[in-house]
Amino acid sequence: MRVLFMENNMSSQCNSSHNVTFFYKLVEKEIRENWTTRDSLLLGLGLPFSLIVVLANLLVMVAIVLNHRFHLPIYYLLGNMAAADLFAGLAYANLILNTGPWTRRLSKTQWYIRSALVDISLTSSVANLLAVAFERHQTIITMQLHSTMSKRRVLLLIVSIWVAGIIMGLVPSLFWNCECDHNDCSTIAPLYSRRFLIFWAGLNLLTFFIMVIMYSRIFFYVKCQNRNVSPHTMEERQQTVINLMKTISMVLGAFVICWTPGLITLLVDGLLGKNSNAKKYEKYCLVIAECNSLVNPIIYSLRDVEMRKTFKWILSCLCRKGDCRQRESLPTDTGSQLTEKTLTTLHTYMLEDQVLLEPEDTKR
Numbered sequence: 105m106r107v108l109f110m111e112n113n114m115s116s117q118c119n120s121s122h123n124v125t126f127f128y129k130l131v132e133k134e135i136r137e138n139w140t141t142r143d144s145l146l147l148g149l150g151l152p153f154s155l156i157v158v159l160a161n162l163l164v165m166v167a168i169v170l171n172h173r174f175h176l177p178i179y180y181l182l183g184n185m186a187a188a189d190l191f192a193g194l195a196y197a198n199l200i201l202n203t204g205p206w207t208r209r210l211s212k213t214q215w216y217i218r219s220a221l222v223d224i225s226l227t228s229s230v231a232n233l234l235a236v237a238f239e240r241h242q243t244i245i246t247m248q249l250h251s252t253m254s255k256r257r258v259l260l261l262i263v264s265i266w267v268a269g270i271i272m273g274l275v276p277s278l279f280w281n282c283e284c285d286h287n288d289c290s291t292i293a294p295l296y297s298r299r300f301l302i303f304w305a306g307l308n309l310l311t312f313f314i315m316v317i318m319y320s321r322i323f324f325y326v327k328c329q330n331r332n333v334s335p336h337t338m339e340e341r342q343q344t345v346i347n348l349m350k351t352i353s354m355v356l357g358a359f360v361i362c363w364t365p366g367l368i369t370l371l372v373d374g375l376l377g378k379n380s381n382a383k384k385y386e387k388y389c390l391v392i393a394e395c396n397s398l399v400n401p402i403i404y405s406l407r408d409v410e411m412r413k414t415f416k417w418i419l420s421c422l423c424r425k426g427d428c429r430q431r432e433s434l435p436t437d438t439g440s441q442l443t444e445k446t447l448t449t450l451h452t453y454m455l456e457d458q459v460l461l462e463p464e465d466t467k468r
Contacts, residue, residue, distance in 0.1 A: 118284040127294035143204040150200045157193030161186040167414040177253040185232035189397035192225035216277035228269035241318040302374035305367045362396035365389045
């Protein structure tokens with residue numbers, strides 16, 4: 105009994121002399137001395153993929169800066185999301201260059217920085233998805249083509265997103281780790297507390313459900329309004345609903361596919377620890393989650409005709425080594441899910457419905 109008490113007491117004491125290798129051995133996570141085929145494959149594919157993520161999101165940011173038609177709240181948020189995804193690509197490249205046998209040479213500070221970069225980038229990316237969902241929800245529910253949010257509020261929102269990401273990245277290294285409680289060490293991130301992983305995974309799942317609620321409300325709102333229109337406008341209204349459903353399916357589908365495996369793995373590791381065998385799947389889950397940084401520009405930007413034309417103009421300028429004229433005005437995106445004409449039609453019929461529902465005394 106006394107020996108057991110001493111062991112528990114030793115495991116609960118903070119000892120700054122322990123290095124990264126100690127914690128990996130503690131959770132029975134192997135640091136290989138030589139590169140395996142899987143490690144080499146992840147290295148060979150991960151670095152080019154990170155480069156593609158960086159370039160794709162950089163292209164989105166440049167397009168938003170150069171095209172004055174994108175100087176609107178929704179595009180500012182998309183630009184910030186692209187910045188977060190670009191940072192995610194850089195963080196993932198840094199992780200690859202400091203993993204495998206190279207993990208042995210890392211100090212605890214370097215290990216915390218490596219993990220914090222990933223936490224900051226992914227948290228900011230998810231927060232941006234939530235911000236875009238909130239902006240779209242407010243805009244469509246109020247029957248507006250573009251948000252009336254001021255630039256100051258957009259800037260504060262963007263700063264808040266990055267502050268939240270930085271806080272989430274620093275929390276484990278500052279106090280929420282297992283250096284003082286070795287029984288709480290994660291098998292995926294050996295210096296992280298299992299309770300922190302449960303909290304982080306739960307927070308992201310909560311974000312997911314909030315997005316589901318927002319987009320579901322948009323869908324049912326448009327569907328409800330669709331019942332009160334005359335037959336000659338029904339086809340246009342149905343097309344609007346179909347486009348909205350496609351966008352919702354793409355956004356939520358990409359989020360579920362990219363994040364669910366990683367979130368479940370983190371939850372299982374946090375709840376079961378060594379009995380979870382979560383470390384066998386962590387790298388694959390990280391790659392899938394990182395794919396969301398490449399999917400985001402495709403969903404929110406490449407579906408926009410104006411954005412695609414801006415991309416072509418930028419690339420053509422690069423091909424001509426910067427020798428290009430001022431880009432001519434391009435037509436607006438006629439394929440967007442809620443065009444100005446559609447919103448005007450919806451608003452008109454809403455007013456008509458209100459008039460028809462007024463009491464007779466009010467009309468007199």
